[in-house]
Amino acid sequence: MKFKKVTIAITLAVLFLLAQMPSAHAGNLYVHLSFDGTDDYVEVASDPSLNVSGGSMTVEFWAKTDSLTEAGGTTFSKSASDWSTWYYCMFLDYSSPQLSEIEWMLADSPTTYVDVYYEFDYNDGFWHHYLMSFDSADDSVELWADGVNQSVTYTHTTGSIGSYDSDGDLYLGAQADSPVELFQEMEMDEFRVYSRLLTQAEITYSFNNKEPQNQTGLVMWLRMNEGTGDTVYDETANNNDGTLMPSYPSNAPLWVDETPPPPATPPAPKSKHKPSANEPLPPWVDPRNLSAVFLFILLLVYAYTKKH
Numbered sequence: 001m002k003f004k005k006v007t008i009a010i011t012l013a014v015l016f017l018l019a020q021m022p023s024a025h026a027g028n029l030y031v032h033l034s035f036d037g038t039d040d041y042v043e044v045a046s047d048p049s050l051n052v053s054g055g056s057m058t059v060e061f062w063a064k065t066d067s068l069t070e071a072g073g074t075t076f077s078k079s080a081s082d083w084s085t086w087y088y089c090m091f092l093d094y095s096s097p098q099l100s101e102i103e104w105m106l107a108d109s110p111t112t113y114v115d116v117y118y119e120f121d122y123n124d125g126f127w128h129h130y131l132m133s134f135d136s137a138d139d140s141v142e143l144w145a146d147g148v149n150q151s152v153t154y155t156h157t158t159g160s161i162g163s164y165d166s167d168g169d170l171y172l173g174a175q176a177d178s179p180v181e182l183f184q185e186m187e188m189d190e191f192r193v194y195s196r197l198l199t200q201a202e203i204t205y206s207f208n209n210k211e212p213q214n215q216t217g218l219v220m221w222l223r224m225n226e227g228t229g230d231t232v233y234d235e236t237a238n239n240n241d242g243t244l245m246p247s248y249p250s251n252a253p254l255w256v257d258e259t260p261p262p263p264a265t266p267p268a269p270k271s272k273h274k275p276s277a278n279e280p281l282p283p284w285v286d287p288r289n290l291s292a293v294f295l296f297i298l299l300l301v302y303a304y305t306k307k308h
Contacts, residue, residue, distance in 0.1 A: 030259040031227045033244075037073065037185025040253045041174035042232060042242040046167050049219040049238040050078065050193060057088070058133040058198050060206060061191040065092065066125030073184035076191070079168040079176035089175065090132060092122065092184060104132040104143055116141050118150045129207045133197050147207035172242065173253065187256060193220040227255050
């Protein structure tokens with residue numbers, strides 16, 4: 001009986017320790033890409049999973065900028081290979097602090113599109129979460145910033161958006177055109193595309209956690225955590241990897257690592273010195289080590305019961 005109880009206790013301890021381990025998808029949330037606004041972009045090869053044919057879609061990502069001086073920068077865009085129209089794209093337009101606008105366009109032909117924008121003061125050097133969606137049921141669009149559904153300043157719709165398949169590539173940081181143009185100066189992280197609409201709860205979760213709450217319909221997820229190399233890898237099974245362009249590493253988006261530096265090593269306590277409130281706790285009472293201490297005690301209990 002004692003052996004059975006100890007075995008159960010040890011099992012629970014192991015499960016507890018596993019629960020403390022970081023997720024395999026956790027990655028390094030401080031690593032991201034920086035675009036110079038001159039000629040940097042990321043190119044993702046065309047794939048049917050990014051067409052979201054005839055259905056709803058959602059695009060979300062994190063970005064920050066503080067030095068925009070020219071209107072018309074393109075955050076992302078996907079176009080037909082003959083450049084006849086944009087398939088879907090987003091612009092960050094900045095002329096002055098009073099004219100900071102986000103524009104979201106989706107089209108299936110040069111004359112059938114929905115074009116909306118709203119004012120949002122994003123040019124402040126802080127990270128902001130952006131989300132835009134298209135509901136194929138009624139050709140409606142929504143734009144969110146930092147978890148809040150923003151009021152749409154202007155809406156222009158011509159006809160009904162139908163099947164918007166596109167065989168063109170997806171560009172981050174530039175407009176899909178020939179030649180590539182309208183580059184966006186910014187830093188970007190966590191770019192995701194879904195083949196469905198997200199609920200308000202899911203949007204709030206993404207804003208608070210930088211992770212998707214539900215991966216259903218997730219067709220592309222660029223975490224941008226690699227930190228080196230010319231490839232941004234897709235976390236989904238669709239392998240929609242991006243390539244840093246136009247020429248890595250001499251001329252391409254830069255990898256940025258904003259990981260906080262480790263705390264300075266405190267001086268060793270002197271003999272007969274009363275520890276101050278700022279000195280580290282002894283390892284056996286440090287809360288970060290309680291899991292290991294707990295397991296060690298259980299192992300001692302197991303050894304004792306087995307012996308007696």
